[in-house]
Amino acid sequence: MTGESVATDAVAELTDLAVWFPTPAGVVHAVDGVSLTVRRGETLGLVGESGSGKSTTGLALLRLVEPTAGTVQVAGQDVTRWSRRRLRRLRRRVAMVFQDPQASLDPRHTVGASIAEPLAVHRLAASGAARRDRVAELLDLVGLRRDLAERHPHELSGGQRQRVGIARALAGEPDLIVLDEPIASLDLSVQAQIMNLLRGLQRELGLTYLFIAHDLAAVEHMSDQVAVMYLGRIVESGTPAQIWREPAHPYTAALLSAVPVADPPVQRGRQRIILAGDVPSPIDPPTGCRFRTRCPQARPDCAQTDPVLVEIGSGHQAACLFAGEAVRAMRAQPVNASSP
Amino acid sequence: MSGNGDSTSRRALVALGRDPLAVTGGVVLVLLVVAGLAGSWLAPAGINEVDVDRMLQSPSWAHPFGTDELGRDVLSRVLVAARVSLQVGAVSVGIALLAGVTLGLFAGYYQGWLDNVLMRCMDVLFAFPVLLLAVAIVAVLGPGLSTAMVAIGVVYTPIFARVTRAGVLSVREQVFVRAAVATGASDLRIMRRHVLPNIAAPLIVQTSLSLAFAILSEAALSFLGLGVQPPEPAWGRMLYDGRGFVTDAWWLGFFPGAAIFLTVLAFNLVGDALRDVLDPRQLTVSEARRNAG
Numbered sequence: 101m102t103g104e105s106v107a108t109d110a111v112a113e114l115t116d117l118a119v120w121f122p123t124p125a126g127v128v129h130a131v132d133g134v135s136l137t138v139r140r141g142e143t144l145g146l147v148g149e150s151g152s153g154k155s156t157t158g159l160a161l162l163r164l165v166e167p168t169a170g171t172v173q174v175a176g177q178d179v180t181r182w183s184r185r186r187l188r189r190l191r192r193r194v195a196m197v198f199q200d201p202q203a204s205l206d207p208r209h210t211v212g213a214s215i216a217e218p219l220a221v222h223r224l225a226a227s228g229a230a231r232r233d234r235v236a237e238l239l240d241l242v243g244l245r246r247d248l249a250e251r252h253p254h255e256l257s258g259g260q261r262q263r264v265g266i267a268r269a270l271a272g273e274p275d276l277i278v279l280d281e282p283i284a285s286l287d288l289s290v291q292a293q294i295m296n297l298l299r300g301l302q303r304e305l306g307l308t309y310l311f312i313a314h315d316l317a318a319v320e321h322m323s324d325q326v327a328v329m330y331l332g333r334i335v336e337s338g339t340p341a342q343i344w345r346e347p348a349h350p351y352t353a354a355l356l357s358a359v360p361v362a363d364p365p366v367q368r369g370r371q372r373i374i375l376a377g378d379v380p381s382p383i384d385p386p387t388g389c390r391f392r393t394r395c396p397q398a399r400p401d402c403a404q405t406d407p408v409l410v411e412i413g414s415g416h417q418a419a420c421l422f423a424g425e426a427v428r429a430m431r432a433q434p435v436n437a438s439s440p
Numbered sequence: 441m442s443g444n445g446d447s448t449s450r451r452a453l454v455a456l457g458r459d460p461l462a463v464t465g466g467v468v469l470v471l472l473v474v475a476g477l478a479g480s481w482l483a484p485a486g487i488n489e490v491d492v493d494r495m496l497q498s499p500s501w502a503h504p505f506g507t508d509e510l511g512r513d514v515l516s517r518v519l520v521a522a523r524v525s526l527q528v529g530a531v532s533v534g535i536a537l538l539a540g541v542t543l544g545l546f547a548g549y550y551q552g553w554l555d556n557v558l559m560r561c562m563d564v565l566f567a568f569p570v571l572l573l574a575v576a577i578v579a580v581l582g583p584g585l586s587t588a589m590v591a592i593g594v595v596y597t598p599i600f601a602r603v604t605r606a607g608v609l610s611v612r613e614q615v616f617v618r619a620a621v622a623t624g625a626s627d628l629r630i631m632r633r634h635v636l637p638n639i640a641a642p643l644i645v646q647t648s649l650s651l652a653f654a655i656l657s658e659a660a661l662s663f664l665g666l667g668v669q670p671p672e673p674a675w676g677r678m679l680y681d682g683r684g685f686v687t688d689a690w691w692l693g694f695f696p697g698a699a700i701f702l703t704v705l706a707f708n709l710v711g712d713a714l715r716d717v718l719d720p721r722q723l724t725v726s727e728a729r730r731n732a733g
Contacts, residue, residue: 162622191624203615208637218623268623 132332145319148329201261212249338416465709483516535593540600548608607639652707
C-alpha cells in the first residue's frame with residue numbers, strides 16, 4: 101500500500117488519522133478522522149483553538165504520538181507502522197520547531213550542541229570540524245552570529261532562541277518542517293522577524309512547512325493552503341483567499357471576525373462573532389456536528405447528522421450541513437450571533 | 441554543557457564560600473584527604489610497631505593520641521585508617537551511584553512495568569534497616585574490606601535510584617526532551633546527554649551525604665568485626681578494641697571516635713550546603729531573574 105494514493109508532489113499525507121488517548125476520565129478523541137496533504141515547497145496552515153488537535157496532528161507526522169487509526173505517509177512511504185529503529189529515519193525527514201524556544205532547548209547544552217544534535221544523531225558530519233562548519237553555516241542561514249555557538253540558551257533573547265530552534269530543524273535537511281506555533285510565545289516585534297525568516301528560508305531552500313497556529317492572522321500571508329480544525333476534525337480547508345473571502349463554516353467565520361483589521365473605521369463597522377462557551381470535552385464530543393453546541397446557526401438537523409467535508413468550490417471544502425448559508429445568516433443577523 | 445556547567449558550578453562554589461559551616465566542613469575534608477593520601481608518610485610511628493614497654497600510655501608529646509594495649513601509636517593508626525575510611529566511602533558510594541543511577545534512569549524513563557519491578561525491588565531493600573542489611577550481606581559474602589564495600593554499596597543503591605527516578609520523571613516531561621526525540625535521538629542518547637546533566641545537582645548532594653553514611657556504616661561493620669580485619673587499622677575496629685579500656689585508657693576509643701564524628705559531620709555540612717546552593721528551585725528562580733533582567 102506504499103504510496104499509490106500519494107500524489108507525486110505530496111511530501112506528507114494523513115488519511116483518516118485518529119489519535120485517541122486513554123485517560124482515567126475516558127478516551128480523549130484528540131484527533132478524530134483528519135485527512136490532509138502537504139505539497140512540496142508549499143505551506144499548509146493548520147488553524148484551531150487549543151484542544152482542537154492541531155498540535156497532535158503535527159506530532160503524528162513525526163510519529164511522536166501513536167495513531168489510533170488511519171495512515172501517515174511521508175515522502176511516499178507509509179510510516180504508520182514503522183519500528184522504533186526506522187522512526188529515526190522518519191525524524192530526519194520531518195523536523196519540528198516548537199512553540200516555546202526556551203523550553204525546547206536543553207539549558208545545559210550550548211547553542212552549537214543543540215543545532216548539531218541532528219547531525220550527531222544521523223551521523224551527518226564526518227568530523228568535529230565538519231560539524232562545526234555546518235553549525236556555522238546554519239547560524240548564518242538563520243541570521244545569528246557564528247560566535248553564538250558557544251553560548252547557552254539563557255544568554256539569548258527569545259527571538260534568537262527561536263532562530264536556534266529553526267537552525268536545529270534545518271540541520272538534517274528535512275523534507276518537511278512542522279512549525280508548532282513558532283511565533284506564539286514571542287514579542288510582537290520579534291514575531292514579524294521570525295515570520296520573515298521562515299518565508300525567506302522557504303524561498304531560498306524550497307522548504308515545505310506545516311504551519312500550526314491558533315489564529316488565522318498568523319497563517320494568512322504564509323500559507324498556500326489553510327485547514328481549520330475544531331475538536332479533532334477539519335471543518336474547512338481551502339486557499340487563504342477562499343477562506344478569507346467566503347468562509348463557508350460558521351466556525352471559520354467566527355475565527356475570522358476575531359482577526360483585527362488595521363483600519364479603525366472598518367474595524368468599528370465590522371460584525372464581531374463571539375462564540376459562547378468553551379470547546380466541549382474531547383472525551384465526549386457532541387453528537388452530530390461537533391460545533392453545534394457553540395454554533396449561532398445550529399439547527400435541529402445538526403444534532404442528528406455528522407457533517408463530512410464536502411467540496412463547495414475548487415479545492416474549497418467545508419464540513420457543515422448548511423455550508424455558506426449559515427455564515428450568510430450569521431452575518432445578516434448579528435443578534436443571534438453575539439452573546440455576552 | 442561545559443560553559444553552563446562551569447557557570448553553574450562557579451556560582452555554587454561562590455555561594456559555598458560564603459557559608460562558614462560549608463567552609464569548615466570543606467577544610468576538614470581536605471585534611472582528611474591529605475591524611476588518606478599521605479597518612480603512612482605523616483604518621484610519626486609505624487602502625488604495627490608493637491612495644492610492650494610503652495603500653496597504654498596517655499597522650500603526651502611523644503604520642504599525642506597515646507598508645508594502645510600493644511604500645512602502638514594511636515595517632516599513626518588513626519591517620520592511616522583515614523585511607524580505609526575514604527576508600528570504603530568512595531568505592532561503596534561509587535557502587536551505589538552507578539547501580540542506583542542506572543536503575544533509576546531506566547525506571548523513570550521507561551516507566552510502566554519496568555519502573556514497577558525495579559522500584560519495588562528498591563523498596564524491599566529500603567525496608568531493611570541499613571546496618572542489618574549490610575550485616576546480612578557480609579554474613580553471606582564473608583567478612584573483609586571488599587565485601588564490606590559491596591554490602592554498603594548495595595545498601596545505599598535504593599536511595600540513589602529514588603533520587604534519580606524522581607529527577608528523571610520531571611526532566612522527561614520537558615519540551616527539550618521531546619525536541620530531542622523529534623530529532624531522532626535514541627533513548628540512551630537522550631538519557632546520557634539530556635536527562636543526566638539536568639539531574640546532576642540532586643545527585644551531587646546525595647553523593648556527599650551518602651559518603652558520610654557509608655563511612656559510618658563501615659565503622660559500624662568494623663566495630664562488629666565484619667569489616668577491615670586486624671591488624672590493619674580502621675576507626676570502627678579501633679573503637680571496638682578500645683571499649684574494654686574505656687575507664688583506664690579513654691584515648692583508645694576517643695580519638696578514632698572523634699575521627700569518625702568529624703568526618704561524618706564534615707560530609708554532612710558540605711552536603712547540606714550543597715543542597716541549599718544547588719536547590720533546583722533556587723536555580724530556576726535565579727535563572728528566571730537573569731532571563732527577566
